[in-house]
Amino acid sequence: MSVLKIKDVSKIFPNGTTAVDSFSLDVADGELVCLLGPSGSGKSTLLRMVGGFETPTSGLMTIDGEDITNVPPEKRPTGMVFQSHALWTHMNVFKNLAFGLKLRKVAAPEIKRRVEGVLELVGLGGYGTRAVTQLSGGQQQRVALARSLVLEPKILLLDEPFASLDQHLRERLREEVRDIQQRLKITTLFVTHGQDEALSMADRIVVMRDGKTEQIDRPDVVYREPQTPFVAGFIGTMNLIEGVVSNGVFSKAGYSTPLPVSDGPAILAVRPEALDLTASTTGQGKVHRVTDYGTHGLVDLELKDGTRVKAMVSHPDLFQPGQGVSLAPRAIAAYRDGKVIHRTSAVAPAPHPALVDA
Amino acid sequence: MAATLAYRKLDWTGIVLAAVLTLVIVLPLVVVGTWAFTNVWRYPSVIPQEFGLRFWNQTLARADVWSSISMSLTLSFTVTALSAAICLPAAYAFARLDFPGRNLLFFSFLAGHAFPKFGLLVAIAGIFLQLNLIGTFWGVVLIQLVGTLLFMIWIPVAAFQAVDRRMEEAARDVGASPFRVFWSITLPQAGPTIAAAILLSFVGTFYETEGAWLIGAPQVRTLPVLMISFINNQPVIQYGAVLSVLLWVPSFIALLFARKVVNSGSFARGFGG
Ligand SMILES: Nc1ncnc2c1ncn2[C@@H]1O[C@H](COP(=O)(O)OP(=O)(O)OP(=O)(O)O)[C@@H](O)[C@H]1O
Numbered sequence: 327m328s329v330l331k332i333k334d335v336s337k338i339f340p341n342g343t344t345a346v347d348s349f350s351l352d353v354a355d356g357e358l359v360c361l362l363g364p365s366g367s368g369k370s371t372l373l374r375m376v377g378g379f380e381t382p383t384s385g386l387m388t389i390d391g392e393d394i395t396n397v398p399p400e401k402r403p404t405g406m407v408f409q410s411h412a413l414w415t416h417m418n419v420f421k422n423l424a425f426g427l428k429l430r431k432v433a434a435p436e437i438k439r440r441v442e443g444v445l446e447l448v449g450l451g452g453y454g455t456r457a458v459t460q461l462s463g464g465q466q467q468r469v470a471l472a473r474s475l476v477l478e479p480k481i482l483l484l485d486e487p488f489a490s491l492d493q494h495l496r497e498r499l500r501e502e503v504r505d506i507q508q509r510l511k512i513t514t515l516f517v518t519h520g521q522d523e524a525l526s527m528a529d530r531i532v533v534m535r536d537g538k539t540e541q542i543d544r545p546d547v548v549y550r551e552p553q554t555p556f557v558a559g560f561i562g563t564m565n566l567i568e569g570v571v572s573n574g575v576f577s578k579a580g581y582s583t584p585l586p587v588s589d590g591p592a593i594l595a596v597r598p599e600a601l602d603l604t605a606s607t608t609g610q611g612k613v614h615r616v617t618d619y620g621t622h623g624l625v626d627l628e629l630k631d632g633t634r635v636k637a638m639v640s641h642p643d644l645f646q647p648g649q650g651v652s653l654a655p656r657a658i659a660a661y662r663d664g665k666v667i668h669r670t671s672a673v674a675p676a677p678h679p680a681l682v683d684a
Numbered sequence: 685m686a687a688t689l690a691y692r693k694l695d696w697t698g699i700v701l702a703a704v705l706t707l708v709i710v711l712p713l714v715v716v717g718t719w720a721f722t723n724v725w726r727y728p729s730v731i732p733q734e735f736g737l738r739f740w741n742q743t744l745a746r747a748d749v750w751s752s753i754s755m756s757l758t759l760s761f762t763v764t765a766l767s768a769a770i771c772l773p774a775a776y777a778f779a780r781l782d783f784p785g786r787n788l789l790f791f792s793f794l795a796g797h798a799f800p801k802f803g804l805l806v807a808i809a810g811i812f813l814q815l816n817l818i819g820t821f822w823g824v825v826l827i828q829l830v831g832t833l834l835f836m837i838w839i840p841v842a843a844f845q846a847v848d849r850r851m852e853e854a855a856r857d858v859g860a861s862p863f864r865v866f867w868s869i870t871l872p873q874a875g876p877t878i879a880a881a882i883l884l885s886f887v888g889t890f891y892e893t894e895g896a897w898l899i900g901a902p903q904v905r906t907l908p909v910l911m912i913s914f915i916n917n918q919p920v921i922q923y924g925a926v927l928s929v930l931l932w933v934p935s936f937i938a939l940l941f942a943r944k945v946v947n948s949g950s951f952a953r954g955f956g957g
């Protein structure tokens with residue numbers, strides 16, 4: 327039952343790197359927020375500041391209204407799960423989980439009860455006497471999660487906890503963690519640079535870039551209505567075509583489409599699944615490559631100046647490399663100066679035939 | 685594998701080298717060992733005329749032998765404990781913190797061992813003379829403490845640096861104070877390597893003669909110093925031989941320990957191996 331508030335927090339390292347730049351975020355009680363961004367965007371630094379491992383250069387952080395900005399990590403009601411699990415290899419699983427409880431002077435029978443309970447919760451009942459090194463990667467990561475959960479932290483912090491696991495295991499653990507988090511209603515901040523992870527787990531996503539927020543929204547909104555070209559390019563696949571608008575028409579290297587905005591430069595954004603292609607000899611583009619994924623196909627095409635555009639099609643066998651095509655986008659957005667200036671529809675685009683056919 | 689070994693041409697250089705090494709190391713040990721258990725051994729004979737424990741009884745009946753044994757043990761324990769108490773936190777600071785003069789200080793420990801030791805000792809003895817430390821127990825402790833600095837700083841620094849920082853942070857995260865983290869996480873993680881350093885400094889102190897003699901004589905007499913004076917002043921070889929066999933005991937114990945530590949594999953891990 328806890329609320330985390332981060333207000334105007336910055337971190338400038340002694341070497342001059344600004345890792346986090348006036349960052350603000352409120353995480354509601356029981357909410358899971360994903361920090362998503364490319365490598366070096368300051369996600370880990372932000373999380374480590376919430377955990378107490380880095381001191382903010384400026385700004386304020388509170389948990390349930392209490393200022394924690396300068397509280398050392400051992401006094402914070404936060405629990406952190408590290409990418410490298412960081413289990414103590416000289417202790418067995420039980421001792422790893424019991425260590426924090428012992429420091430809190432919990433009685434031995436109570437420690438045993440709680441440790442066994444949380445091991446049950448992460449699906450490792452009966453593993454208490456195992457040495458940490460005798461566990462698989464996924465099991466180790468579960469023990470690391472259990473080590474934090476057993477102390478019932480107010481805020482759970484996870485820094486790419488599944489990054490070292492294979493795809494299959496990652497998807498399974500992702501669901502398990504989401505289940506546990508929702509069952510315990512624990513307020514959680516989750517760092518990842520995998521967009522699929524963020525889209526499938528988060529209540530809200532924070533897209534970060536160079537230590538700043540680009541957008542904070544629900545996953546479906548981030549996907550459908552990216553507020554900046556950076557977010558548009560980072561989440562999912564997006565064609566970003568830089569061109570010029572004059573008299574309500576966007577044009578780029580022989581391709582043009584109506585765009586009701588004022589004259590000037592603009593970036594046109596179209597998802598591959600929202601772009602229809604028709605074969606035409608006087609086409610605006612030329613097919614470069616066709617990839618057949620079985621359920622659908624992906625056509626790479628080139629505009630006259632070599633700009634690459636991707637389109638999803640339901641019948642890839644209709645297209646051959648070198649063939650001329652014309653483009654008909656069903657949903658577009660346009661950006662200027664890093665902001666969205668036009669969007670065809672705020673509602674979800676109609677499902678593409680390719681997805682229905684499949 | 686065994687078959688190829690058997691058919692391989694004998695490596696004579698290797699065999700000769702091994703034989704020479706064995707001779708150089710083992711032969712003196714055998715001779716000394718034999719002398720220790722000999723009652724009578726006169727010149728032309730290859731083996732002693734009479735074996736026995738007569739000189740063991742005589743040596744062990746001497747008060748100065750017992751007092752030097754207890755002196756050596758007290759000294760080694762004191763020096764090792766002090767050295768651990770001073771050097772381990774210092775090594776941790778070297779491994780984890782960055783402070784001005786860090787590298788210079790770090791290498792100064794090496795410098796102490798890079799110059800001829802006896803000259804350095806004489807200089808120190810001069811200072812100790814003014815401080816009235818000559819011939820005192822604590823004077824000897826001090827000089828031997830300096831001798832252990834190299835092992836007790838350099839080896840633990842490597843061991844601490846090999847400890848995963850995330851493990852320490854995870855311990856802070858669950859509520860451990862920085863000191864508790866050092867005690868419950870860092871020290872056990874670096875444990876085997878540090879045990880080796882402590883062992884080295886214990887044995888090194890036990891066998892050290894130059895400093896002990898120069899600073900301690902004649903009031904403070906360790907077992908090795910007593911042995912040297914026996915060998916120098918007594919016409920009977922057996923006294924010295926018995927003492928030197930006695931001195932093997934800590935070596936054997938050290939070797940047994942070392943075997944355990946090295947076998948566990950964590951020693952190499954301590955060095956990032
Ligand atoms: N201790 C440090 N000293 C100096 N600069 C640092 C330090 N830690 C991080 N940085 C810098 O701060 C910036 C943000 O780093 P951070 O680790 O937070 O990125 P990240 O978003 O977690 O990236 P990744 O996805 O690769 O983990 C980077 O430019 C990094 O080089």
Ligand SMILES: [Mg+2]
Pocket residue numbers: 369370371
């Ligand atoms: Mg990171």
